[in-house]
Amino acid sequence: MTDMSAQLVLDVQAMKKYFPIKKGFLQKTVGYVKAVDDVQFHIRPGETFGLVGESGCGKTTLGRCILRAIEPSSGSVLFRDREGRVRDVMQLEAGDLRAIRRDMQLIFQDPYSSLNPRMTVLNIIAEPLVCNGMLHGAELKERVAHLMELVGLNSRHLERYPHAFSGGQRQRIGIARALATEPKFIVCDEAVSALDVSVQAQIINLLQDLQEKLGLSYLFISHDLGVIQHISNRVGVMYVGKMVETATTQTLFASPQHPYTEALLSAKPVPDPRRKSNRIILSGEVANPANPPSGCYFHPRCPYAKDKCKTEAPGMRQVGDGHFAACHFAGELKLKGASGL
Numbered sequence: 001m002t003d004m005s006a007q008l009v010l011d012v013q014a015m016k017k018y019f020p021i022k023k024g025f026l027q028k029t030v031g032y033v034k035a036v037d038d039v040q041f042h043i044r045p046g047e048t049f050g051l052v053g054e055s056g057c058g059k060t061t062l063g064r065c066i067l068r069a070i071e072p073s074s075g076s077v078l079f080r081d082r083e084g085r086v087r088d089v090m091q092l093e094a095g096d097l098r099a100i101r102r103d104m105q106l107i108f109q110d111p112y113s114s115l116n117p118r119m120t121v122l123n124i125i126a127e128p129l130v131c132n133g134m135l136h137g138a139e140l141k142e143r144v145a146h147l148m149e150l151v152g153l154n155s156r157h158l159e160r161y162p163h164a165f166s167g168g169q170r171q172r173i174g175i176a177r178a179l180a181t182e183p184k185f186i187v188c189d190e191a192v193s194a195l196d197v198s199v200q201a202q203i204i205n206l207l208q209d210l211q212e213k214l215g216l217s218y219l220f221i222s223h224d225l226g227v228i229q230h231i232s233n234r235v236g237v238m239y240v241g242k243m244v245e246t247a248t249t250q251t252l253f254a255s256p257q258h259p260y261t262e263a264l265l266s267a268k269p270v271p272d273p274r275r276k277s278n279r280i281i282l283s284g285e286v287a288n289p290a291n292p293p294s295g296c297y298f299h300p301r302c303p304y305a306k307d308k309c310k311t312e313a314p315g316m317r318q319v320g321d322g323h324f325a326a327c328h329f330a331g332e333l334k335l336k337g338a339s340g341l
């Protein structure tokens with residue numbers, strides 16, 4: 001058994017995911033996209049940890065690595081399972097991994113493409129229970145009907161197909177499916193981004209109600225700062241594969257200590273027609289994770305950069321109670337918090 005503070009449900013250490021870049025006829029590896037590069041953070045029971053950052057900074061990759069939906073390059077993921085045992089998800093063999101997946105689930109981004117159009121709602125929600133051999137026959141049907149009611153769907157509709165439901169209802173189906181195995185921890189990856197604003201609010205309320213009722217912990221990934229501020233207890237900010245700041249939601253929004261967080265908070269949200277929510281657009285180019293700048297990755301865009309920033313990579317330093325920032329000058333700069341969010 002592995003050690004972890006009793007106050008944690010998840011403890012991610014030194015997580016890395018490097019995607020090889022292959023070229024030529026022989027598909028030689030010529031470099032790596034460092035999508036997640038030495039990330040550490042933790043989540044407490046019943047807590048929502050919000051993860052924010054510009055597109056391509058590694059949020060989805062990190063979420064999937066934690067569940068081993070994709071295989072991380074290295075790192076450890078300590079997780080407290082339903083029996084209270086602490087397991088390193090990274091070390092589990094196939095059988096144990098399948099068992100622990102009942103406790104850790106994923107809610108997908110797009111309720112339109114993530115549900116199989118040829119399966120009934122009954123079969124979609126029942127699938128994780130069938131795969132795990134947990135329930136059969138009438139018991140299975142009863143459980144699915146209960147899950148549908150739990151997420152605010154009419155259980156008489158369980159023989160219908162996904163196309164008969166609206167976007168918000170489909171996301172409820174996705175949530176019911178994620179809840180089927182009674183997990184303790186759920187990764188919500190842009191779970192409301194594809195929905196209309198009014199529907200977003202309903203789904204967020206549902207996620208919060210379920211959290212309270214079932215004692216769930218969430219890793220809530222979003223590029224929408226308003227949503228992140230509303231739902232999270234603590235927030236992590238990612239930039240080019242690295243976690244650059246973590247703090248309680250109130251502290252992060254009121255007094256950020258990393259210039260990248262300040263830039264995110266000051267950016268005007270730009271409506272994204274692909275997703276119904278707003279997109280973060282900052283001035284300057286996001287660094288390329290296959291060929292990041294020297295020193296602090298943010299230095300080419302940072303208004304506070306000094307010579308040291310071009311050569312030395314800053315480590316995480318503590319700047320307050322539970323507040324960490326990876327900037328050489330964290331705690332010394334006078335940075336602006338959010339206004340009007």
Ligand SMILES: Nc1ncnc2c1ncn2[C@@H]1O[C@H](COP(=O)(O)OP(=O)(O)OP(=O)(O)O)[C@@H](O)[C@H]1O
Nearest residue numbers: 019033035054055056057058059060061062223289
């Ligand atoms: N399978 C893959 N092979 C190679 N590179 C990948 C793969 N998946 C992701 N990447 C790269 O890893 C980086 C991080 O991508 P990721 O999807 O995790 O970002 P994200 O923060 O979730 O972005 P978004 O906000 O757009 O969803 C990007 O540079 C992306 O191009």
Ligand code: SF4
Nearest residue numbers: 296299302309327328
């Ligand atoms: S280390 Fe330097 S470049 Fe990086 S965020 Fe801090 S001030 Fe800016």
Ligand SMILES: [Mg+2]
Nearest residue numbers: 059060061189
């Ligand atoms: Mg993503």
